[in-house]
Amino acid sequence: MLSKIMTALRGKANETGQSVVDSQALRILDQEIRDSENHLSRSKTELTRLMGQRQLNSNKADTLESKIAELEKSAEAALDKGEEQLAVEVAERMVALQDDLEAERAIVSEYDASIEKLRGAIRGTDNQLRQLKQQVSVVKATESAQKAQSAVAARHSGQNSAMSSAMESLERIKERQQLNSAQMQAADDMAAEESGSSLESRLKAAGIGGQERKADDVLARLKAKKNATPE
Template identity: 40%
Template sequence: MNILTKLITALRGVGNEAGEAIIDSQGIRIMEQEIRDARESLDYAKENLTEVLAEQMAAKREVKRLDQDIAEHEDYATQALDKNDEALALEISGKIAELTNQHEAQSAMLENYTAQISSLKQTIAQTDRNIQAIERELAIVKTTDSVQKANAAIAAKFSGTDSALRSATESLERIKAKQQKRNDRMQAAFDLQQEEQGGDLQSKLQQAGIVTADASADSILAKLKAKRSS
């Protein structure tokens, strides 16, 4: 029984590891989908906020209308009292009481809308900031993932004795060796030609001061000055 329990636990562990491996391999796609879902929910919340704002505007208009009606009927009641018509003034006062009750109900509703709107705006703004922060983090994760994949591809492609990079490096070294050998041959041919034409001896005679170098503008000008002074 103890062995069976351990076996089940081991299988559960393997299942969890496999599930985590799948989630990790699809982590970026899952996160992108979750961000899209969050954006859709945020858009829906904004639509609801728009509806609440419309209800608030309607409540404001109703409160304003009731204020005007109450003021108007208070004026009517005053005029009735001025005419000593208390019965009419009492009837008008009843209407004022009805309007006042409506005004209180609408005012309470308006306060409720105002509180809800303030709360919704704060929640929406905070949610939007959270989503933007997650999007920035996701961009960094995606960039890091791309770089790591590129590095892994390079490491896999250019590692080992038969790698393309090693082959390319060896080819480059062979090309450089051939170029150096070609330069050596060209220099050797040039030196040989100089020796055949007595160039090497001429150079040694010039260095010893036995013969002069080829004519130059400075040497010719010096000779002209010497001839003129003599």
């Protein structure tokens, strides 16, 4: 059981760590690019140092070649003058310098190989960084566009929610007003019934009673009376 709990805790920690990495992905990527640029800068500095050192050894080799050429002329001159022993000494010196020259040339060749290898690595890293930066620019643009779209969607959702809420409020107001109107009409009806006006209204509507009916009766009576009176 304890083992399972520890495993669950490690899984949770890994999920949390991955969540942090995901939320900071662009920031981490920018830092990794800066780290790569720093490594590239140090590589270029090292390349400059190697090229400088290579030049020093190349200059030494050139100096040795010049010295050997001068000694060769001196040996020939000694032989021309019959100074064979002197010519031998010069020749021995030439051999020693020739060994030094070959050593310098070997060093220069090693520098050339290292320089070419480092140059290739720098070119490759430069290309990778350039492509990576281009892709990061696209990713950042996409990220910005998606954030803008999310904001618009959120605002639109909020507007729809507000509109729905407003419509619901309007319907509730209408229902309340209709209820109030019904209640007031019911109150008027009850008051009319209590005062008897409702009954009079119904009788009048039926043509029973009322001032108009009394006037008709009076007029009819007067006409009948007039007709009954002899001339």
